[in-house]
Every structure is written in structure tokens, then in C-alpha cells.
Amino acid sequence: MDSLQANDYNWTVSTKTASYTLVAADKGTRVVMNSASATTITVNDSLFSAGDTLFIQNIGAGTCTITAGTATVTTASSLALAQWGGGTLYFTSAGAAIFFSGGGASYGIATGGTSSSPTIGGINYTVLTFTSDNNLVVSKSGLFDVLLVAGGGAGGAGGSSRASSGGGGGGVIGLTTLTTIFLEVATYSVDVGAGGSGTSDNGNTGFGSSIGGTRISAAGGGRGAYALQSTSRSVLEGASNGGNVSSGGTSALTKTIVDAQGNVGGTSDANTCAGGGGGFGSAGGNGSGTSGGGGGNGADISGFTGGATYYVSAGGAGGGTVTGGAAGLGGVAGKTTGTGNNGVNYGAAGGGTAGVFDGGAGAAGLVVVRFKI
Numbered sequence: 001m002d003s004l005q006a007n008d009y010n011w012t013v014s015t016k017t018a019s020y021t022l023v024a025a026d027k028g029t030r031v032v033m034n035s036a037s038a039t040t041i042t043v044n045d046s047l048f049s050a051g052d053t054l055f056i057q058n059i060g061a062g063t064c065t066i067t068a069g070t071a072t073v074t075t076a077s078s079l080a081l082a083q084w085g086g087g088t089l090y091f092t093s094a095g096a097a098i099f100f101s102g103g104g105a106s107y108g109i110a111t112g113g114t115s116s117s118p119t120i121g122g123i124n125y126t127v128l129t130f131t132s133d134n135n136l137v138v139s140k141s142g143l144f145d146v147l148l149v150a151g152g153g154a155g156g157a158g159g160s161s162r163a164s165s166g167g168g169g170g171g172v173i174g175l176t177t178l179t180t181i182f183l184e185v186a187t188y189s190v191d192v193g194a195g196g197s198g199t200s201d202n203g204n205t206g207f208g209s210s211i212g213g214t215r216i217s218a219a220g221g222g223r224g225a226y227a228l229q230s231t232s233r234s235v236l237e238g239a240s241n242g243g244n245v246s247s248g249g250t251s252a253l254t255k256t257i258v259d260a261q262g263n264v265g266g267t268s269d270a271n272t273c274a275g276g277g278g279g280f281g282s283a284g285g286n287g288s289g290t291s292g293g294g295g296g297n298g299a300d301i302s303g304f305t306g307g308a309t310y311y312v313s314a315g316g317a318g319g320g321t322v323t324g325g326a327a328g329l330g331g332v333a334g335k336t337t338g339t340g341n342n343g344v345n346y347g348a349a350g351g352g353t354a355g356v357f358d359g360g361a362g363a364a365g366l367v368v369v370r371f372k373i
Contacts (some may be wrong), residue, residue, distance in 0.1 A: 011055060016041075021069065022054070023047065030055045033064040033081075038184070040064070045071040045095035057086030057102075063141070063184055066099055077101035080182035082141055107371040108142025108183060112190065118306025123372055127305055130190045130367040131346070136211060141184045146211060147174040147304050147368040148218040151193035152349035153277065154203025155316045155340040155359030156224035166277035166284065166295050166316025166325065166334060167196060167349030168222035168265060170206045170365050175280070175299055181216060188212040195343055195362030196223055198350055206347070209365040221349050222265070224277060224316065224359050266293035266318065276325045276334070277315030277349045284315045285325060292318030292352060298330030298345060305368055312347045316340070316360060319352035327351075332360060 011030040018035060021042040031054060033039055039062055058064040058081040066079040072095065073079065077087070079099060087101040113130040128136065138144075153167030170193065173179055188211055196204035203223040210217035266275030266284040273287030279296025287293040295318075298311030311330025318325040324334035332341035332351045340360030341351040350360025 026054050027052045028054060030057065033058045033060055035060040035062045035064070037062040038065070040067045042067045042069040043071045043073050043089070043097055044069040048091040048094060048097070050091055050093050052091045054089050055086065056081070056089055058083060063182060070095070072096045073099055075099040075101065078143055078180065078182060082106065082182070106142045108138055108144055109140035109371065110136055110138045110144065110183070110369065112136040113369070116306070117373070120303070120306040125306065125370045126373050127368060127370040129305070130192055131364070132192055134190050136188045136190050136369055138183045138185050138188065142182065142371070143180050144183055145174065145178060145180050145304070145370045146216060147301060147366070148172065148209045148211070148216065149312045149347040149366040150209045150218040150221060151195040151206030151365045152313065152316070152343045152347050152362030153206045153221035153223045154196035154198045154362050155277070155319070155350035155352040156203050156274070157198070157200045157359050158319055158353040158355045158357050160356055161321060162271045163268070163274040163287070163292055163319035163321055163354040164340070164352040164359055165224040165265060165268070165274040165318045166352045167203050167224040167343070167359070167362050168277040169279045169296065169298060169313030169315050169349050170221040170347030170362070171208070171219035172280045172299065172313050172347070173216065173218045175301060175304060179216070190367050192367055193218070193365040195364050196221065196350070198340060198358040198361045200358055203350060203359040206362045206365070209367050211367065211369070218365070221313070221347065221362055222277065224350065224352050263296050263315075265296070265315065268293070268318070272321040274318035274320070274334070274352050276317045276328070279315035279328050279331060280313035280347070281311070281329060284318070287318050287320060287325065290320050290322035292320035292323065292325030292334035294326040295328040295331035295333075295349070295351070297328040298348060301368070304370070311345055312366060314343070314345060314348045316343060316349035316351040319354040321354045324351070
């Protein structure tokens, strides 16, 4: 009884100074990380049973991240523990655990870009907006919500009595699913992806947006298809959002896929019409007869930024020999002649056209970082 009571009130402690993988003997103990460098505690399956618990805490200056190995680990807080952070790891089965943080998640502080101070859902935030390459300077380590919009793809070029498709909107991270990352005190490069340029052939794809190199990045929008040079083919597909003309891409957070590929582009039934590019909000429309397909809708980011309604990552509309496709929300219309319309809103794609003209260029992307104050 004395032994049992002693462990209830003074758990057995094992201190680690380097990354560590949990073992069965850690059940009912306190695992303490003490390292000045970043470390991980890996959780594998078939070592613990439903109802088993252990406590994890970090007293070192380096961030300790609880990492799912062959088991799954979920939390309503963060698995990245700053110094003095900790909580209980509770197993619901041999292969699944929940981490209950011992305290509320702490947001960091940073500067960079254009700063605003909105109230979103009753919570005061600082919002940092980047519309061009710059640096994010973190002065206090902690959590940051991020929104990344990649550059939009360009529309395809037209040809004699032929139409071209619209480009796809840029990939997006942090809108469909709130994406929160932990950043230590440091300076991080912010790369805002450029839009794809229009050419006399297939349009160019957009460029990805990222924070800290490959730490978190969103894929560029797909290119629009060049006008058909042979009547043996009759389908012009609008570009998929977040990928190339044939398939959508992905927006990836390190080790985790967050908003998957965007919406597909529309199709055509003749050389005289072309499909609209896919937007992040909806798929591109199909061309028909001599009318281009409408561009896919963009997605409103005002809920994240706390600003006015604003649609990003719209697909470009397809060209048509008689009627250009209609613009989607935040997008541009297709044309019947002349250089295709350039994307305007962040991450928006260029529009298609008809006749011997270049497709419209895609618009550059956007990076937004926010933290609670």
C-alpha cells in the first residue's frame, strides 16, 4: 500500500536528454525531457493498453514534439511542447492515444509583412499579411495560425478558330482546416508564389508559397491547355486547382497532408469552346458549342483575416469562339479574341481565349500569419 500510494503522488521519473521512443515500462510514470535542442518523443503501438496513462513534460529550452510513430496521437491543443509545457498521454487502445495538455496552448509573437489587429470570433489577433517575399521574425516562440495561397496557373493560348482553357487556382493551406504550427524564436523566410505566365503554348503553372523553405508549403495552380492543333481530339480540359493540367496537386505540411487537391477543371465538346479552370471553391465549368466554360469559384478568406470578403484561388474561365466563359467568384472571364484576362485576386488563374493569342497570366499568391494577443 505504501508503494502504491507513493507512486500515485510521486510518480516514478525518468529524465531524457535526447529524442526518445516510449517503452511499455513508461506506463504510469513521468517522462521528463531536458534538452537545449529540439527533441521528439515517439509513440508506437502494441506497447500500451486501453486506459494506460503517462505524463510527459518538457523542462528544457528546446521544443519537445510528441510524434506518432506506428500509433496515432490526437489532441485539441498542440503536440509541440515548449519549455515548461506538459500533459497526460491517455491510451484509448493499444494503437491510439490522446494527449491532454496540462495548460492552454500558448501563442507566440512575431513581426513582418503588413500588420492589422482584428477581433475574430470575439478573440483579439495580430494578423501579418505577406503579398511579396519577406521575413517572418519570431520574437517569442509559440503557436501561429497560417494561411498559404499559391500562385494561380496561366490560361492556355488560343489558335485559329480554336479556344483554350482557363488555368487552375493556386493551392491553399489553412482555410478548409485551420492549420496551426509551432515556431521557435528565429527568422523564417516567407516565399509568396508568383502566378504562371501566359505563353503562345500551354500556360505555365503557378509557383508555390511557403514559410521557412519546405517547413510548410502550398502547391501552385495548374496551367491551361493549349488550343488543339488537330481535330482528331475534341476535349480541352480546364486545369485542376493546385496541380497540373492532368491532375490536381496537394498542399503539404511537414509529415501531414492538410487541404488536399483542389477542384477539377471543366471539359469541352469541340475546338470552339474550352473548359474553365478549377477554383478552390468549386470545379470549372464545361465548354459547350462555341461558349467557354465558367471559371471555378475562389474561396472567401475573411473568416481567417478578419477583413472584408475576399475570394482567393479562383479558376480562370475558358475561351470560346463566340462567347467566353463567365468569371467565377474572384476570377476572370474567358475571351473570344485578344490576350486572355490576367488573374487579379490572390492565387487566381488566368483566363483562356480564342484566336492566335496568349493566355492570361495567373496572379501571385498570399501568406497570412496570425496569433492571439
